[in-house]
Amino acid sequence: MLTPADTGKAPTEPAGPNRADLWSRHKTSGQVLDHPSNGAARLADPRTLTGDTWTAAGRPLATSLGDGNGDGLADLWFTTTYDPQSQRSGDLYFQPATTTGWGTPVEIGNAGWGYIESLS
Numbered sequence: 001m002l003t004p005a006d007t008g009k010a011p012t013e014p015a016g017p018n019r020a021d022l023w024s025r026h027k028t029s030g031q032v033l034d035h036p037s038n039g040a041a042r043l044a045d046p047r048t049l050t051g052d053t054w055t056a057a058g059r060p061l062a063t064s065l066g067d068g069n070g071d072g073l074a075d076l077w078f079t080t081t082y083d084p085q086s087q088r089s090g091d092l093y094f095q096p097a098t099t100t101g102w103g104t105p106v107e108i109g110n111a112g113w114g115y116i117e118s119l120s
């Protein structure tokens with residue numbers, strides 16, 4: 001389960017109540033799903049947040065802390081798996097949301113993140 005912790009809008013989210021939505025992650029595919037919420041009514045059908053290749057194997061952990069770069073859109077943090085070619089044990093990335101999907105991930109934690117059990 002992922003959940004933006006503030007009122008940042010999800011990528012490509014149309015104008016709405018500007019309240020935090022619930023994000024979840026598909027256990028097998030790793031896709032991130034946005035469940036729009038107005039805070040009181042039953043959740044609407046989720047929509048897949050597109051614009052990047054989400055795989056559970058390639059990005060074992062992901063979370064959203066809300067808007068990390070101050071542009072009003074909720075962003076994503078994720079880890080990568082061990083890479084046998086570079087022999088790195090997993091990195092931490094920040095992936096900014098854009099109005100059309102996802103921006104380019106930026107490495108913010110170098111190696112060792114493959115040993116982390118969860119992010120929140």
Ligand SMILES: [Ca+2]
Binds near residue numbers: 008066068071073096
């Ligand atoms: Ca943002």
